[in-house]
Amino acid sequence: MGSSSEVISTIVKKWREHPPSSYSLKVDNFKQLEKSTTCSDDKYRSRLFSSGGYNWRLIVYPQGNKKDNGKGFISMYVEIESKSLTSAPQREVFAELIFFVYNKKENKYFTIQDAEAKRFNALKTVWGLQQVLPYDAFSKPENGYVFEGDQCEFGVEVTVPSPLTKWEILSFNEKLQDPKFSWSVKKFSQLKEDKYISNTFAMGERKWVLWLYPKGDSRVDGKWLSLFLVLADSETLKVDEKILAQANLLVLNPLGSNHFEAKINKWHNDENLGWGWNKLLSLAEVRKSYLDKEDALNVEIEFEAVSSTKYSPII
Template sequence: MCKLNILVERIPSLKFTSFFAKVHIFLHHKHISKKCCLLVTLYKIRRLVVYPKGNEEDNGRGFVSMYVECLSSTTPPIDVFAYLTFFVFSEEEKKYLSIQDVEVKRFNTSKTVWGLSKALSIETLKDCAKGFILYGELHEFGAHVKIVSRPVSFGEDLHFHKFSWTIRDFSLLRQNDCVSKTFHMGEKDWTLTLYPKGDSRADGELSQHLHLADGETLFKGELIFVRVNLQVLDPRGSDHLTGSINGWVMASTKAMCLPQFMPLAKIQGSYLDREGTLEVEIECEVVNSIKNHPCF
């Protein structure tokens, strides 16, 4: 499960397609729920459910578990898609810790509860320096639900792409980086950047980054989940260097750092052909594309 933790000054404002629920609880409670009415959606009543000592049935031991539940009497006969964000108030920061699940959730008659079994560790919650204790053992939790239309490619893979890159005279390169030709994947153009001398995060190792091409932009709320398989080809056999990674590309990054697993000394000694050429292959696909996430 992918989630992001950030601090926000204010809770989201009420909208016709979203709601925020807030509840104060004490840590010694086993669990507590809060009913909240939503003005205009197919769900008319939802409930925030908090397990301050963790939901052990959902592998949440040692963590605060937080869920949003649709009551059975109001469950709609069709699928409803929503983004979930959970909050814990920090008295020290005077802000809410926002715990965001960046994947859209599908509520229906067979799945009425979604949430995070490991939203926040109990150790962190009880740390006085973090400021999550208001007074005594009182804590403030909240949840924000944003109803959206069916997301692009929900449960579907978009087009798979294979890209080959030949880098000549690799050992003679003097520049700090090399940029590949542009290739198309999903709805965007991309490039691969290679650092033949490594970078500050990968000293002594070949470093590569997958980037959105120049001129490509991600709008507010737009996220792209990419899966990447990378190979440096063995010119003398089949002992290729391989690695894989997946993750979100968003407006704040526009790039993904590929696996750091290729020592430059090994590449210089075993993975250049007689002309000093390096062959790189990348297989990548857009697994999910989100157009309007409310928190990004």
């Protein structure tokens, strides 16, 4: 079992055939590059290049950045232009960095990156890796990084992820102010219509109705009571929008006990605005146990939770 203090490296190294997409620095004489950096704080700074809407520079330390534990290595960094930060709407930029060193022997690029995106801002304009390759391994021609005399190539890919614009926030309202709705269907035995609709009631920022089929809906043989919880006609759902309703339905026994109970836990969407039971109770059971002295069928639904979702973009 690993220690709780174990540090997991985020450095990823691999070979790649295609060149860097952001910037390439090809050097004709590596030894002269080394000499030139003695008067520029041991580093070479490239020209500005653009990526992700910002301007950057590639920085190479041919003999390592000694101030950053890079002695004995090739060190590589990326610097964001300060003007890019001050002219941008946001004052910080996240970027993913991949550094490249070409290898002639392999005819591929050695790449190394820290898998974590880096945050550039006014206080931190430079990010990179102090130990890209050991200097001794890089400088030996037989290893392929220095070739055809004293040539070499460095590069970088700077990827700026697009700002987050697509999101959703899913909430479940479990503290409904008045979670119950009761419906008394009068003179049940004399009902003639195929379907009856309750009054509209509000629950969880939505409006609902109950649909009751006193002789069953079209999918049953007329010996059953069918009942459905449906979003009211005034509720229109957007494409791919959905609402969860969790509720207990009771068909009340007039003696005050042995109520018939059914649970609903369903998502309502633009393709199916209602859920329920086409065989809730047999009509024989309804007549035997659930009609009161005035021939009324009393139904009660109590909600446990109703979901709501905020999202962007609205489609």
